[in-house]
Amino acid sequence: MDTQTVLRYSRRSLWLRALLVPLTAVIAACGGLGRRAEQQQAAVAQETEKVQPTAAPAPAAQSGEQKQGTTASAATTELPATPACEDDDDPTPPQTAGPFYTPNTPLRTSLLEPGLGGTRLLLSGQVLSTKCTPIAGALLDFWHTDDAGDYDNEGYTFRGHQFADAAGRFTLETIVPGIYPGRTRHIHVRVQAPNQPILTTQLYFPGESGNQGDGIFDPVLLLELADAANGKEAQFTFVLDVP
Ligand SMILES: [Fe+2]
Structure with a gap:
């Protein structure tokens, strides 16, 4: 290989390196962004997971007074619920x-x-x-x-x-x-x-x-x-x- 050829190859490899270094940096940065987006997606999935409410307690047995009220309300006007x-x-x-x-x-x-x-x-x-x-x-x-x-x-x-x-x-x-x-x-x-x-x-x-x-x-x-x-x-x- 003569001197000219060696110089030509050296220049070419320098060009390739100059191109490759920023390309690698861009790929790494994109990978980082991708990971952050994935982490945020996973966090949102965990935050927005539906929570099942606890079962409502069984209604208490009606007292004699309540039963009476029910019977009476069938025949008369139903009283409004007590505001609470x-x-x-x-x-x-x-x-x-x-x-x-x-x-x-x-x-x-x-x-x-x-x-x-x-x-x-x-x-x-x-x-x-x-x-x-x-x-x-x-x-x-x-x-x-x-x-x-x-x-x-x-x-x-x-x-x-x-x-x-x-x-x-x-x-x-x-x-x-x-x-x-x-x-x-x-x-x-x-x-x-x-x-x-x-x-x-x-x-x-x-x-x-x-x-x-x-x-x-x-x-x-x-x-x-x-x-x-x-x-x-x-x-x-x-x-x-x-x-
Ligand atoms: Fe939150």
Whole structure:
């Protein structure tokens, strides 16, 4: 091989390398993006998995008074049902926890921390039984994404638990969460009456374009949302199917 030929081959190999290096980088980047999309798809599948509600308890045997009432109502006008809990007496339906729950969250009623962006949200409400009795000391464990729609899976940002007061009331100071890809805007929560089973569910925001397309969105779980002086205010009443 003469000198000219060697130079020609060397130049060609340099050209090939110059082409191959960026091509490899692009393929690697696409692979990374593909993996992230797959992880998000898997997370959404876990979050939107349907949870079967627990079976409704068998109706209690009718008392003598109820039987009498039934007989009487057949002959006379039926009395309207006694209003209870302002229609909040149906148990709050369960929903999946999704893949991003972290146990042992800090005890706190404010998830706000310096440097965290987002619209402030003051979420308050009450925990009741199906008999409309306030559940004092009920545990509430909240978690949601940051303003950009990302969960903190290494620390406890936007994660925290608290206990309802003697009237079953709670208040949480946080932000309006961002939107996790593939889901509509939501807040995760676990609620538990002392020594009773845990209710795991999610809360939703009214007026969100993503609500109707979300696999498990349930209008029963919509927050009552309003504008506030420094952000938003929301209310929700949890009803637990406990004795
Ligand atoms: Fe989620």
